[in-house]
Amino acid sequence: MSMLKLNTASLQRLPAQLTLNGTFQHTLRNAKGVSCAIEFDVLQCSKAIQFSVKGGPMWLSCTLARPVCLQRVVGFIESATNGTHWADAPYSEESDLVTEIESTLREVAVKRQGTYHLSTDDDIWVSIGAIGNRCRIEIDSTAFNMQLPTNTDEAYSQLHQNLHAFINACRATAHTA
Incomplete structure (x- = not known):
């Protein structure tokens, strides 16, 4: 199975988007040329960042403590889009940072x-x-x-x-x- 990965343009825009609030469009592609468009929703909170990925009818959400590691966010987006296990899931205390x-x-x-x-x-x-x-x-x-x-x-x-x-x-x- 060829996994969908964020394209270069998305990887370049993502760091700036993680400092904002809003919904952003991204495209993921695999080696066989298959692509998938997703919505990436970012919400800045006092001690953490909440974000969601929508690729189809379902939103998957996550909360990560500040400062946010870009590779963890990329991993979440790609895992959510591919329907695979996210190896770098948030620590239990991270989700408690935002009421x-x-x-x-x-x-x-x-x-x-x-x-x-x-x-x-x-x-x-x-x-x-x-x-x-x-x-x-x-x-x-x-x-x-x-x-x-x-x-x-x-x-x-x-x-x-x-x-x-x-x-x-x-x-x-x-x-x-």
């Missing part, structure tokens, strides 16, 4: 579209909807609307602060009711 809340809020700040759901440790279910620079955070039937700054780091910071303040206010209200 569900951080990952979700960073995705909202970057993509600015869609509805996201998450829960807190004490089972408060939160729904976050974003369209452009508008964002709505809902807990049960209570909602908080906000404008997102255009800078993604500022948007994440405001989302993080407002979400925690909103959750605390909902907790306080629930305890007094």
